[in-house]
Amino acid sequence: MMLIKQFGQAPIGNRLKKLQASAHYDTKTGTFLNIHETPTLTEGYSMSQVMYNFLFKKHPRVNPSQPIPVIKTDITSLDLTQNLLIWFGHSSYYFQLNGQRFLVDPVFSGNASPIPGSNKPFKGTKIYSAQDMPVIDYLVITHDHYDHLDYPTILQLQSKVKKVICGLGVGQHFLYWGYGLQQLIELDWHQKLNLANLTELYTAPARHFSGRGFKRNNTLWLSFVLTTPSFKLYLGGDSGYDSHFKELGEKFQGFDLVLLDNGQYNPAWQAIHMLPYETLQAAHDLKTKRLMPVHNSKFKLSVHPWDEPLQTISALNAAGSQPLPLVTPTIGEIVWLDQPDQPFQHWWEQLE
Template identity: 35%
Template structure:
């Protein structure tokens, strides 16, 4: 079994510039930056599929229930694939949270059909931004595609920049490696932490999902400080072993002197503390 941890409690009075990340599994992540909380690509369902009976099933339970999440200030969606946009999870968050959903162009139509109030849907094109409290959140480019069911590319996909007064976070969404990372790094970087997609790769679709070695290269292009891998260990979406992505990432990061954190699902990482990298996945695999 993939080991889970309950997230450590956040101090009632967190340091003004503190930045932390809780990875819940796959791409679902909570970023806590300068007193604000941003929830990214939340998927709590048992399967990432239009069916509750068929499709990729979770390798581990979510480390917390949706009703145990703290209040969040924004919910980001990178694109409308089932492993990033989950109808049941969106419905629960609509009832339990009051935060706006920030989504790429066209994705708001899904949320509207699922009962999300119009005033909680913010659609952004690449390079557009939206302020949430003290954060500026910007939709940035990615090299991927979109679609649910038989329809394809009717909505946009994006990566995201979360910028506070002092700290900056980048999330890839799903993407192949491309020149846009250097452009994003030049315009929005440097980043205190990058949340990098590393799993579900294959030579047949190298243009839309990065290999782990490319994730390290993209992190350097972005001018990132700490690399935290996402999009692995929860759903089996490719032919490689579930733990292979992080093994390859760890080797490449060590070779290129890149600082990485590999938390267990649910483990809270304070970006300025020594990062957790203890090889826990090797003992499980």
């Protein structure tokens, strides 16, 4: 039963009517659309070719031979007046901003796939669990893929979550899994939510796709902007490179920190996951003061060496005409949001 329930549930009834009214929804196909045409595979690639390459060809160093270094921070004891962020590997992280607690795309079950035990995390990275989390003001979900929306984790977190913020249609999964309607805030692109203490949350596009079963794009994928009177944060979710980065950079006149997709990429699916040089360009488009590259260092979802994302973006950034401070914490290390000069180690260079 658990295996079946984790697939979630497609929107029905009034919830279906709500998403059908979105300007980004195509009623003919029953799917959400990206801003620009977004092919599943880059021209010149075939799905059979990609699957054969992934399943049967040998690729060097896709998994680290040593455990990933980690720090076990006691999150429940952190001072809520401090603005900070803690990364759990891949695209899962906790942050405190302006006296509020946020948890983004948590995956604590030790699997990034609907098939149990089929995509285990790298050694050393599974050190946090739902039990380690404090009460969460806002559980933020960028989209419903298994490496971002983890059924066992969501069940374990329910009693600690005040509100869930997600894209249109994604709330149906939460209702199916036992969450209450009063816990859910489902949003379209380009919407604004006023939070406490003069904190504002904006939804924005991403160039990606969605789906937990055979049906794709029946729920909406998002990126997020959070602003306070003194700080601007962009949470990019999964995204291929597109015009929305530059548009957001102009609209919000730059950011203090952006978290962008940089890992599990492949030229074969470049439209939906940025290559490192595109991540760097997106950061410049967003006019950010600091860049944190995520979607790496925990799960093998592509065929590149496990440390290539961080190695490549670091080298490209250093060689550029306007290098950005890169935020590259070890898993569990505290990132102080109000300390723009905080140094970080190239921890991946210590491993094989």
